[in-house]
Amino acid sequence: MKRAANFFDKYAYWLFPLPAILALLLLIVGPVLANFVLSTYDWFISGRPRFIGLENYQNVLTDWRFWNGIKNTFYFTALAVPLQLVFGLAVAVLFNREFPGKGLVRTIILLPMVATPVAIALIWALMFNPSLGVLNYFLESLSLPRSLWVADANLVIPSLVIVDIWEWTPMVALILLAALQGVPIEYYEAARIDGASGWQSFWHITLPSIRAAIVIALILRSIDALKTFDIIYVITQGGPGTASETLNVFAFRSGFEFFRAGYSATLLIFLLFVVLGVAVLLNLTRRST
Amino acid sequence: MKQQVVKASAPLSTEQQRAQALRAKRLKTLGIYLLMAIVLIIMLFPFYWMVLTSFRNQVDNTSPIPVWFFKPTLANYQNVIARNNFLEFTWNSLVVATLATGLGLVLGLPAAYSIARFKQNGLALAILVARLTPYITYLVPWYIAFRALKLIDTYVALTLTHLIVGMPLIIWIMISFFEEVPIELEEAAFVDGASRLGAFFQIILPLSAPGIVAASILSFIFSWNQFLFSLVLSGPNTKTVPVAVFNFISYGQIDFGGLGAAAVLITLPVILLTLAIQRYIVTGLTMGAVKG
Numbered sequence: 001m002k003r004a005a006n007f008f009d010k011y012a013y014w015l016f017p018l019p020a021i022l023a024l025l026l027l028i029v030g031p032v033l034a035n036f037v038l039s040t041y042d043w044f045i046s047g048r049p050r051f052i053g054l055e056n057y058q059n060v061l062t063d064w065r066f067w068n069g070i071k072n073t074f075y076f077t078a079l080a081v082p083l084q085l086v087f088g089l090a091v092a093v094l095f096n097r098e099f100p101g102k103g104l105v106r107t108i109i110l111l112p113m114v115a116t117p118v119a120i121a122l123i124w125a126l127m128f129n130p131s132l133g134v135l136n137y138f139l140e141s142l143s144l145p146r147s148l149w150v151a152d153a154n155l156v157i158p159s160l161v162i163v164d165i166w167e168w169t170p171m172v173a174l175i176l177l178a179a180l181q182g183v184p185i186e187y188y189e190a191a192r193i194d195g196a197s198g199w200q201s202f203w204h205i206t207l208p209s210i211r212a213a214i215v216i217a218l219i220l221r222s223i224d225a226l227k228t229f230d231i232i233y234v235i236t237q238g239g240p241g242t243a244s245e246t247l248n249v250f251a252f253r254s255g256f257e258f259f260r261a262g263y264s265a266t267l268l269i270f271l272l273f274v275v276l277g278v279a280v281l282l283n284l285t286r287r288s289t
Numbered sequence: 290m291k292q293q294v295v296k297a298s299a300p301l302s303t304e305q306q307r308a309q310a311l312r313a314k315r316l317k318t319l320g321i322y323l324l325m326a327i328v329l330i331i332m333l334f335p336f337y338w339m340v341l342t343s344f345r346n347q348v349d350n351t352s353p354i355p356v357w358f359f360k361p362t363l364a365n366y367q368n369v370i371a372r373n374n375f376l377e378f379t380w381n382s383l384v385v386a387t388l389a390t391g392l393g394l395v396l397g398l399p400a401a402y403s404i405a406r407f408k409q410n411g412l413a414l415a416i417l418v419a420r421l422t423p424y425i426t427y428l429v430p431w432y433i434a435f436r437a438l439k440l441i442d443t444y445v446a447l448t449l450t451h452l453i454v455g456m457p458l459i460i461w462i463m464i465s466f467f468e469e470v471p472i473e474l475e476e477a478a479f480v481d482g483a484s485r486l487g488a489f490f491q492i493i494l495p496l497s498a499p500g501i502v503a504a505s506i507l508s509f510i511f512s513w514n515q516f517l518f519s520l521v522l523s524g525p526n527t528k529t530v531p532v533a534v535f536n537f538i539s540y541g542q543i544d545f546g547g548l549g550a551a552a553v554l555i556t557l558p559v560i561l562l563t564l565a566i567q568r569y570i571v572t573g574l575t576m577g578a579v580k581g
Binding site for chain 2: 111
């Protein structure tokens with residue numbers, strides 16, 4: 001017993017994290033490496049695998065659905081993230097003051113991002129419904145034309161972006177709110193004495209002081225937006241046609257609807273590089289600023 | 290004479306100015322509250338609509354003009370629970386989320402302690418990278434491996450995969466809790482002859498109990514919400530609630546009330562748990578970028 005304890009103390013540096021490291025190797029590193037092996041096979045999931053070298057990569061690069069997926073992935077992200085940052089900043093500035101019911105409001109702000117994504121997606125799907133949905137009723141009440149929302153190939157991604165903005169603007173707002181509370185109030189007082197207007201102190205004090213938090217929000221949201229699955233799959237399954245089929249939805253369907261394991265693995269390698277590439281790129285810009 | 294006029298009028302004008310400033314300030318405050326109200330209404334509306342839909346009958350739910358006032362019915366809830374084995378799916382979700390969180394604690398707590406105490410930043414970074422990697426990347430190899438091991442549609446497969454959701458959150462939250470435990474307490478225990486493992490169990494863990502509770506709840510919530518893994522790896526015996534509800538939409542004609550009721554039933558536990566640990570939610574979601 002004593003000797004076991006001694007042994008443990010001596011190697012604590014390795015033994016404490018060991019179980020978690022093993023789990024990570026087994027469940028994450030292993031599968032990622034396995035994808036590279038799988039990507040060299042043509043494997044219809046219930047059949048026999050056949051080695052085909054780099055053919056999957058060649059096929060992916062000439063597959064219009066792959067490029068369609070890339071386009072949709074970036075379209076979705078490029079539309080959602082900047083809007084979330086702007087709205088999130090506005091909400092953060094708006095709520096960065098004392099007011100009655102502050103605790104309750106903070107709780108409400110948390111709800112969209114913790115609620116089960118499938119439930120959120122279902123409710124938005126009902127609200128988007130072209131003939132019976134409440135959103136078209138709102139449009140009509142404002143004397144605006146009805147919309148097909150997610151049933152329209154041109155509007156499906158902007159509609160899904162609305163859901164993503166609703167779900168994740170709160171997180172951006174809370175990140176920025178935490179940063180705003182760290183800005184010394186003396187800065188604003190000094191600016192007021194110097195005769196700065198509200199806008200001026202926003203541009204010259206608020207924004208520079210919370211720049212680091214804005215970049216963190218940008219990085220986190222960009223990475224998560226590139227990976228968005230639940231909302232898209234539940235509401236549209238990539239449709240109508242392939243109009244909202246992002247890279248990960250296409251990879252999912254290749255693997256689990258068309259049962260092409262090798263092809264799906266190849267798509268997933270591309271997805272991995274897209275996400276990690278964007279992460280590294282954004283991180284570099286963070287260092288350089 | 291002139292001076293007197295100035296003196297007489299000066300207080301009056303400042304008083305007017307003050308009144309005007311006060312009015313402007315009140316107007317501004319009113320505007321701000323109005324904007325706040327609009328933001329909150331937008332955030333709450335889908336939830337409100339979900340609850341409303343769940344208590345309305347199909348005729349009211351499919352009326353082209355929304356029916357705002359109606360006699361609430363419980364029929365939708367009864368339908369969902371009776372017709373769709375909802376309780377069984379809830380049980381599956383509960384089992385998987387609990388097992389995954391338990392395993393996440395067993396593996397994650399020592400790792401978090403080790404990162405905090407021995408400054409193993411490389412490991413911390415590895416866990417961050419794991420968080421950034423799309424979950425779907427692991428899914429095809431997992432499916433093939435679990436199928437070969439005959440583990441599809443078992444709690445084992447779901448627990449192991451849900452571990453990937455919960456463990457990083459647990460580690461990330463606990464690092465900062467463990468860092469706050471004064472190292473002197475541990476050193477004093479070592480002087481008294483305690484082993485490191487003994488100090489970990491008798492000093493570190495009890496002192497970090499609030500953090501452990503928060504981390505467990507967060508891990509539970511995210512496992513409960515997990516859709517993708519269960520979609521592929523579960524089956525008739527282990528189907529979790531999100532997948533059950535997703536299957537619900539493909540039943541031909543849309544049962545609005547049923548969907549609303551199902552959505553309320555999945556979301557309710559999450560919201561209740563959120564109320565308990567709201568301080569840590571953002572810390573967990575941002576992987577420690579923001580301290581709650």
